[in-house]
Amino acid sequence: MPLILMHLKVLLPFQILIDNTEVSHIVAETSEGAYGFLPHRLDCVTALLPGILTFFNQQQGEVFVAVDEGILVKTGTDVLVSVRSAMIGNDLTQLRATVEKDFLALDEEAVQVRSIMAKLESNFLNRFVSFQQT
Template sequence: MQPTKMHLKVLLPSEVLLDKKNVSHIVAETSDGAYGLLPNRLDCVAVLTPGILTFTDLDDGEIFVAVDEGVLVKTAHDVLVSVRSALIGSDLDTLRVAVEQDFMALDEQAQQVRAIMAKLESGFLHRFANFEKI
């Protein structure tokens, strides 16, 4: 009898976000559309686009993972998903709120980085102008 479950790991740059061993199917969004993975599907590699990865765990039911861009690799019954950032939710409404809050925090950080970069560039230009006068 062939196995009817997969081992799913979601990897972030700093940690293993998710490690589930009783996954019956996975749906992931790629640049070519959504891909459904079943345990006996051929091995594959797919480039993921930002979106929702959905999987069914035989113990916990349907689970949603909001993912940033990354890559999915399926070998035998192991599926590795490596992304920059991801959030897990048991329902889409809760996940949507969490994603909005996460993006707002990232937007604030991006604004701070832009302000710091503007100050650095301005300081560099002033020093360069003074250097030209010498």
């Protein structure tokens, strides 16, 4: 009996991160817990939580994908995952370090954006007050 494989696509807002047609099974973190997806599993749609999505294929073995929140849609043997951000790795320790580094960079960027927004708001209010006084 031939092995039935799934087609996994992981979509980001700006690119297709994964397009793999030889996936035997997938494990994803949902709001209801971790679920395994096999080719014959019923079709479904589920919300994904930030966490690790794992899939397995013969060539790469077990592959880990750190994902942000998103959605997973399974129809037949096609599995479509759409998330805001994701990173691939074969080693969980290395993947964790990469994710932490990227989140720290995002935190620094958010602080800079808040600072710029505060300056813009302050400048706007000062101009608004001076406009009302004239």
